[in-house]
Structures are given as structure tokens and as C-alpha cells.
Amino acid sequence: MVRLRLKRIGRKHSPHYRIVATDSRSPRDGRFIEELGWFNPKSNDIPYKINVEGIKKWLSNGAQPSDTVKGLLIREGILERDKGAPIDRKKRKPVKNPDKRRKHRKVAEA
Numbered sequence: 001m002v003r004l005r006l007k008r009i010g011r012k013h014s015p016h017y018r019i020v021a022t023d024s025r026s027p028r029d030g031r032f033i034e035e036l037g038w039f040n041p042k043s044n045d046i047p048y049k050i051n052v053e054g055i056k057k058w059l060s061n062g063a064q065p066s067d068t069v070k071g072l073l074i075r076e077g078i079l080e081r082d083k084g085a086p087i088d089r090k091k092r093k094p095v096k097n098p099d100k101r102r103k104h105r106k107v108a109e110a
Contacts, residue, residue, distance in 0.1 A: 004058060005066040006039060007032060016040050019069060021058045050076055
């Protein structure tokens with residue numbers, strides 16, 4: 001399966017990423033099929049640049065974007081956000097019984 005994901009380049013404490021189309025079995029910084037853009041998380045002015053035609057071509061051929069790349073594509077307007085599904089994997093669980101939590105207890109009047 002082809003994935004659209006980030007390939008890390010740059011030195012220590014200064015990350016810079018390339019957006020690439022790669023086989024899902026290859027390592028993060030390993031072999032890739034095509035380079036489709038770049039992403040600099042520490043940049044203030046232009047944080048990313050995307051080859052829109054290349055991304056659309058790979059998505060139409062069945063490539064799956066990673067969570068981070070999916071967020072960039074939603075920000076760029078190439079993909080639409082799913083209404084029910086969160087983008088990140090760390091989905092917060094709802095509180096089972098909010099009345100038992102300390103911050104939800106009612107304060108007794110003196």
C-alpha cells in the first residue's frame with residue numbers, strides 16, 4: 001500500500017520534513033517513490049509547500065495519508081475534514097461519572 005507521509009531531514013533539534021509517497025513497509029527515512037512537498041514546523045512565515053497535482057494523483061490512485069499529512073491537506077483545502085472522526089490518534093475518553101470528580105462537586109455553603 002502506498003502512504004503519503006513525512007520523511008525527516010535536517011539536523012538535531014531543527015526538524016525539517018519532506019512529504020513523500022512511499023511504500024508502507026519502507027522505513028521512515030528510507031526509499032520513497034516521489035517527493036511531493038516539504039514541511040517546516042518551526043518556521044514562522046511559510047511552514048509548508050505542497051505539490052497539489054501530485055497529491056491529488058496519488059490520492060486518486062488509492063494512497064493513504066498519515067495523520068500529520070492529512071492535517072496539512074485539510075489545512076490546504078485538498079481534503080475535507082471528517083465530521084465524526086478526530087484527526088489525531090489520542091482521542092480523549094469521556095468522563096464516566098462527572099459528579100464524582102472533585103472539580104465538578106458542589107461547594108458546601110458555610
